[in-house]
Amino acid sequence: MQDLIQEHVVFCPYCGERISLLLDVSVSDQDYIEDCQVCCRPMHVTVIVDGSNISVSVFDENNSF
Numbered sequence: 176m177q178d179l180i181q182e183h184v185v186f187c188p189y190c191g192e193r194i195s196l197l198l199d200v201s202v203s204d205q206d207y208i209e210d211c212q213v214c215c216r217p218m219h220v221t222v223i224v225d226g227s228n229i230s231v232s233v234f235d236e237n238n239s240f
Contacts, residue, residue, distance in 0.1 A: 179199060181229070182195050182196070182197055187214060190211060192214070200229060202224065203223070203225070216235070218233045219236065
C-alpha cells in the first residue's frame with residue numbers, strides 16, 4: 176500500500192533554500208499557499224497526482240500561472 180503522506184523536496188522561489196513539503200497524495204489535484212520554512216514568504220504550491228506520478232511546482236506570488 177502506498178503511503179498517503181509523502182515528503183517532497185522543493186526550492187523556495189524567493190530565497191532558493193531547499194525545503195521539505197509533506198503532501199497528502201490521496202488527493203489528485205491540489206493548489207494552495209504555504210509559507211517557506213526559511214524566509215517565511217508565501218509560496219504558491221501546485222500538486223498533481225496521476226497514479227504513481229507526483230508533480231510538485233512552487234511559484235512566487237507574481238509568477239503564479
